[in-house]
Amino acid sequence: MQQQAFAVERPLARPMWQRTAIKTIGELAKHFVLVPLAIIFMIPFFWMLSTSLKPDAQIFKWPPVWIPSPIQWSNYVDAVTTIPFFHYVWNTLIICGLSMLGVTFASPPVAYSFSRLRWVGRDFLFIVTIATMMIPYQVTMIPVFLIWANLGFINTFVPLIAPHWLGTPFYIFLLRQFFLSIPFELSDAAKIDGATELGIYRRIILPLAKPALATVLVFEFLNRWRGFIGPLIYLNDQKKYTISLGLQMYQQENYTEWSQLMAASIMLTMPVIILYFFAQRTFIQGITMTGIKG
Amino acid sequence: MGRLTEPLRRQLATRTGRQDQINGILFALPWLLGLSILILYPIGASIYYSFTEYSVLRPPRWVGLANYIKMFTADDVFWLALYNTVYFAVFSVPLGIIVGVGIALMLNMKIKGLPVYRTIYFLPVLVPEVALSILWLWVLNSQFGILNAILWEVFGIVGPGWLADEHWSKPSVILMALWGVGQAVVIYLAGLQDVPKELYDAAAIDGANAVKRIRHVTIPMITPVIFFNLIMGLIGAFQYFTIPYVLTGGDGKPAQSLMFYSMYLYRRAFVMLEMGYASALAWLLFIIVLVCTLLVFRSSNRWVYYAGR
Structure with missing residues (x-):
């Protein structure tokens, strides 16, 4: 009885208008913190965009010019001509495309074997695979480099x-978790109908795994597009540079060409942001999936 | 031996068993190659190299523990790189957790415009590290950068040299790391959405106000996510490479205040071609990361709360 009285009494303790006021003030207080914070987060983007459109005279000015006038679009033309921008983009896209193809070819069958086939040694190898994810890449970086050097594949x-044509542990892990969630009755039914293992994999499991595969491919594209240390180690001929490496090398020699550097940085970032807006769910899911289950 | 071969013998006894075994190995074949050639062999080779002097041009020469002894006794830059890296980890990881949880808590309060805020805080995560470094070199430019401009015009403060000043360069990269807090925010938000609503109702009936509900319900419930981010943050800090490399052109200037561990390892390996010494550095890195992770794991039963356990 007493508890019930308590539960009824408390909400009625304050008149309606007061409660609405408190709620409104509370809501405003949150935005009071979140809006300035959001502005702070956006300032570097604004600065990047603004600088990329400034005539040279306005770049080195104190106090700084916030909005460029006139807006100098030609900075973008300069950025793609003084840096062999599209050549670098082309190189990067070749690496992205062939890596993504490799991931599609190699990682799902391994995940399939680790999740839906019964064989001796499977669980042991899966644990080894997970364990190798804990080893920093710096440990394997040097011997792997020496292997490629001996085979004559430097540059x-x-x-x-x-490497992506031989399976990537992280993707194998993600896809395996997904494959485990597909009902095993589907495979059994197909088997009774006389399907081979390859048939089950290609006709049933792979089509069902499209969302998981999409997540993995988005990850792979981003990692190749943004990757820096791999190209830095293996590529030393300017004709072979990826966009990240090319931009870094250009920056080293022309560190005062701020408008071009900002224009090029924007062009390097834009594909990622566009991809994000198209595949927002995949992004967020991918991150939380790796964040919580990883 | 019998215990190990027995399951295999039983598997191979039937026709379907044999077929399954062959299929399993065939499907996993690419990775069995990858695992052995690109991971297991390199791990072994790297242990061996770490006990040798190896300049690529000449075959490795066994030197025993000399590389490890040199590291601790005769390499000042190693200690400096270790100090810089620990400094970066000690500040950036806890600050990232505090700011990340703070933003996630505010976004989780059924706020209007959540998708807009979430996108804004997440956008910096999308910027490729090379572009991000170049951008911040310009934001933090001591003469013409926007941060010092704001400090002067709004607060009347003459800003420091940031990345150009050895005393401010590490705070600068910590600030840059905080700009990328959105990644953690997304993970915290997902964790927060998993907190059962009944818990808040129960706490409210018991008379807990909003602050107490956060302190005694929300935070304990998301400690597993904080724990995960703590470990990933530590590992990430020790592998911090691309940003300081681009900011400093690979030499860690000014006064090597931005020489981080992984960058130093890269220099030893690919600039000075000391593969043996660099391998020893890599193994020490692995041991440091392993010990840190184990320490965090061991402390976890005192502060991480797993519902249902």
């Missing part, structure tokens, strides 16, 4: 692409 895209 080619091969060391950047080939």
Whole structure:
């Protein structure tokens, strides 16, 4: 009885208008913190955009010019001509495309084997695979480099692409978790109908795994597009540079060409942001999936 | 031996068993190659190299523990790189957790415009590290950068040299790391949405106000997510490479205040071609990360709360 009285009494303790006022003030207080914070987060983007459109005279000015006038679009033209921008983009896209193809070819069958096939040694190998994810890449970086050097593949895209044709532990893990969630009755039914294992994999499991595969491919594209250390180690001929490496090298020699550097940085960032807006759910899901279950 | 071969013998005894075994290995074949050639062999080779002097041009020469001894006794830059990295980890990881949880808590309060805020805080995560570094070199430019402009015009403060000043360069990269807090925010938000609503109702009936509900319900419930971010943050800090490399052109200037551990390892390996010494550095890195992770794991039963356990 007493509890019930308590529960009824408390909400009635304050008149309606007061409660609405408190709620409104509370809501405003949150935005009071979130809006300035959001502005602070956006200022670097604004600064990047603003600088990329400034005539040279307005870049080195104190106090700084916030909005460029006149707006100088030609900075973008300069950025793609003084830096062989599209050539670098082309190189990067070759690496992205062939790596993504490799991931599609190699990682799902391994995940399939680790989740839906019964064989001796499977669980042991899966644990080894997970354990190798804990080892920092710096440990394997040097011997792997020496392997490629001995095979004569330095300054080619091969060391950047080939590993993805042999399976990536993180993707194998993600896809395995997904494959485990597909009902096993589907495979059993197909088997009774005389399907082979390859048939089950290609006709049933792979089509069902499209969302998981999409997540993995988005990850792979982003990692190749943004990747820096791999190209830095393996590529030393300017003709072979990826966009990240090319931009860094250009910056080293022309560190005062701020308008061009900002224009090029925007062009390097834009594809990622566009992809984000198209595949927002995949992004968020991918991050929370790796964040919570990883 | 019998215990190990027995399951295999039983598997191979039937026709379907044999077929399954062959299929399993065939499907996993690419990775069995990848695992052995690109991971297991390199791990072994790297242990061996770490006990040798190896300049690529000449075959490795066994030197025993000399590389490890040199690191601790005769390499000042190693200690400096270790100090810089620990400094970065000690500040950036806890600050990232506090700011990340703070933003996530505010966004989780059924706020209007959540998708807009979430996108704004997440956008910096999308910027490729090379573009991000170049952008911040310009934001933090001591003469013409926008941060010092705001400090002067709004607060009347003459800003420091940031990345150009050895005393401010590490705070600068910590600030840059905080700009990328959106990644953690997304993970915290997902964790917050998993907190059962009944818990808040129960706490409210018991007379807990909003602050107490956050302190005694929300925070304990998301400690597993904080724990995960703590470990990933520590590992990330020790592998911090691209940003300081681009900011400093690879030499860690000014006064090597931005020489971080992984960058130093890269220099030893690919600039000075000391593969043996660099391998020893890599193994020490692994041991440091492992010990840190184990320490965090061991402390976890005192502060991480797993519902249902």
